[in-house]
Amino acid sequence: MSLKYQSLSEAFQHQVSTRPKGNALLIPNGTKYDEINFQDFDIIINKYANYWNKLLVNENLNKNSVIGYLAHSGSEYLFNTMALWKLGFQILFLSPRNSGPALIHLLQETKSRILIYDPQLSKISEDVQNEINSQRPQSFNIFQLPNNLKDEKIDHFSPVLKLDENPYEQVIAIFHSSGSTSFPKLVPLSNRYLLNAVGSNDTHEIILSTAPLFHIYGFALVLKYILSPGSIYAFPIVAGSIPLANEVLYSLKQSKAKILYTLPATIEQIYKNYPDEIKTLLNLKAINYGGAALLPQVGEQLVQSGVKIRNSYELVLKKSSSILANIEGNTDNGDYRLGDLFIEAKK
Numbered sequence: 001m002s003l004k005y006q007s008l009s010e011a012f013q014h015q016v017s018t019r020p021k022g023n024a025l026l027i028p029n030g031t032k033y034d035e036i037n038f039q040d041f042d043i044i045i046n047k048y049a050n051y052w053n054k055l056l057v058n059e060n061l062n063k064n065s066v067i068g069y070l071a072h073s074g075s076e077y078l079f080n081t082m083a084l085w086k087l088g089f090q091i092l093f094l095s096p097r098n099s100g101p102a103l104i105h106l107l108q109e110t111k112s113r114i115l116i117y118d119p120q121l122s123k124i125s126e127d128v129q130n131e132i133n134s135q136r137p138q139s140f141n142i143f144q145l146p147n148n149l150k151d152e153k154i155d156h157f158s159p160v161l162k163l164d165e166n167p168y169e170q171v172i173a174i175f176h177s178s179g180s181t182s183f184p185k186l187v188p189l190s191n192r193y194l195l196n197a198v199g200s201n202d203t204h205e206i207i208l209s210t211a212p213l214f215h216i217y218g219f220a221l222v223l224k225y226i227l228s229p230g231s232i233y234a235f236p237i238v239a240g241s242i243p244l245a246n247e248v249l250y251s252l253k254q255s256k257a258k259i260l261y262t263l264p265a266t267i268e269q270i271y272k273n274y275p276d277e278i279k280t281l282l283n284l285k286a287i288n289y290g291g292a293a294l295l296p297q298v299g300e301q302l303v304q305s306g307v308k309i310r311n312s313y314e315l316v317l318k319k320s321s322s323i324l325a326n327i328e329g330n331t332d333n334g335d336y337r338l339g340d341l342f343i344e345a346k347k
Contacts (some may be wrong), residue, residue, distance in 0.1 A: 027235035048083030071118035204230035208257035245269035288312035
């Protein structure tokens with residue numbers, strides 16, 4: 001895919017023009033799913049882009065300015081971030097699990113001018129704003145995410161923007177490491193990296209993923225499947241911000257997904273608390289887990305029962321570790337050691 005397109009936006013617009021009525025997403029609507037085809041997907045993104053373009057017009061932002069994004073995962077997360085990309089901004093993907101000092105550190109390191117935040121995270125966002133504004137003369141503003149704009153009567157024509165001369169090497173996303181022992185390390189990624197991470201895919205199935213979009217792994221998954229002809233990406237139907245085992249099982253049945261990406265803890269909870277639902281897992285073509293190790297006894301029992309299960313997190317990062325964008329390698333010849341996936345960006 002990387003040789004065919006120069007940017008994620010170009011790859012997405014190709015899907016819109018060639019498969020306008022092809023389904024791209026399944027998004028929760030109460031206890032059911034709504035199907036979103038590429039034509040409607042594009043209209044939704046344009047609505048969000050025009051909303052943010054109007055709201056941020058007086059912020060004196062430049063093209064490629066960094067905007068911090070702090071929210072829980074879900075379809076709204078995808079719509080807003082793709083809209084901000086369409087406007088030419090770089091996005092700093094912030095985990096809602098970060099502490100206030102960690103958020104301040106990341107926003108200052110990236111020279112972010114704006115923070116867009118989920119209403120549920122208003123207190124920490126306001127605290128971050130006050131602290132940053134007390135430390136520097138240039139104002140740092142925060143904007144609350146809007147409620148669902150999908151069905152609002154907003155201009156849905158694509159905003160006219162000046163494209164970069166070399167978008168392939170342009171950094172468009174900045175993720176970060178977990179920061180378990182110190183402040184998180186920044187991981188800036190270009191169109192080149194993300195297009196390579198998406199790669200090619202011949203899966204013609206519905207994919208259900210619970211991987212959060214503020215993590216590289218989760219966002220790479222959603223890009224992989226919406227940019228691959230024939231596959232449909234489904235968000236889990238959840239009541240809160242973290243999918244529970246019973247919600248994952250319900251979402252599998254409602255979406256009719258055949259491939260699942262989830263956390264080991266979810267698999268372990270299904271095995272322990274819902275043994276009768278192992279038959280649901282047996283109907284899947286694959287279960288992919290990542291983020292932690294699966295209890296050996298659980299994995300062994302499921303495999304012996306016929307469940308197709310594998311650790312995909314490590315494979316995805318190993319595959320893409322050699323194409324990290326704009327990050328200095330840690331060996332004498334500039335390459336990357338495989339064990340060091342989060343390498344600090346050059347100043």
